[in-house]
């Protein structure tokens with residue numbers, strides 16, 4: 001049997017285009033219009049997101065990477081030798097420090113990157129296998145929750161959910177996500193969770209309005225994907241990106257604002273949508289966290305706090321939690 005990277009798809013039943021069509025038709029039918037953020041990450045969106053992480057204003061990825069670099073060996077000492085499942089791995093750019101720490105202490109490691117983008121996963125398999133020949137890579141091409149049933153067989157396991165991706169969830173969605181994850185893990189398994197912390201709004205807003213305009217292209221891309229996959233023929237030039245910090249809710253809110261009226265059909269099943277001039281479509285929220293608030297929430301979902309890591313400015317936190 002081959003020892004090279006493998007790709008599995010746990011739910012061959014769900015047709016991604018149908019899924020996108022149904023969700024977009026429901027979300028765009030009437031105001032407040034919205035699109036689910038998970039659809040931002042097609043092949044093109046995953047490339048654009050990687051470019052966002054390299055922008056000077058987008059401190060999240062760099063800050064998290066420095067925390068991880070400083071503490072990976074400590075994390076490995078606390079967890080012991082585990083399998084690693086990374087939720088939303090993308091191209092697995094953030095994984096190097098962890099795998100290096102694991103391989104310093106063991107001869108081999110099994111790494112299970114999970115992502116909805118097959119293209120991003122193929123890149124992850126290639127780069128991880130090239131840099132870490134002792135890592136056995138089994139990529140899972142699915143939504144997060146579809147990978148959860150695999151977890152019971154992977155115990156002892158460290159699940160990583162980095163980059164503050166959990167901030168895309170509403171509070172309610174985050175709770176049900178954490179409860180479902182906790183229910184799928186065995187007692188003693190670990191979760192490594194990256195959280196962007198509340199800070200000055202000028203710093204937050206700059207991170208989501210980079211000067212090079214990559215975040216604007218990222219927001220527009222979900223409509224470009226609708227044009228590609230659902231035949232919507234939306235004029236992408238009529239879309240302006242808006243990212244504002246809502247201080248009361250402690251979240252960045254990203255909207256696509258339409259400067260020209262758009263009328264289009266979504267195929268299948270051919271739903272007619274009209275968006276008036278001046279209307280907007282919410283494509284993302286990115287919640288910011290306070291440790292004193294989020295830690296008890298996580299504890300109530302079944303995760304005990306093992307260790308909290310942060311940077312000098314307290315801009316970002318990496319939580320090691322134990323199921």
Ligand code: AVJ
Pocket residue numbers: 052060163164165166167168207208215218284285286
């Ligand atoms: C991948 C959800 C963590 O919220 O910072 C970055 C997505 N959107 N810039 C974030 C994002 C626009 C990102 N997460």
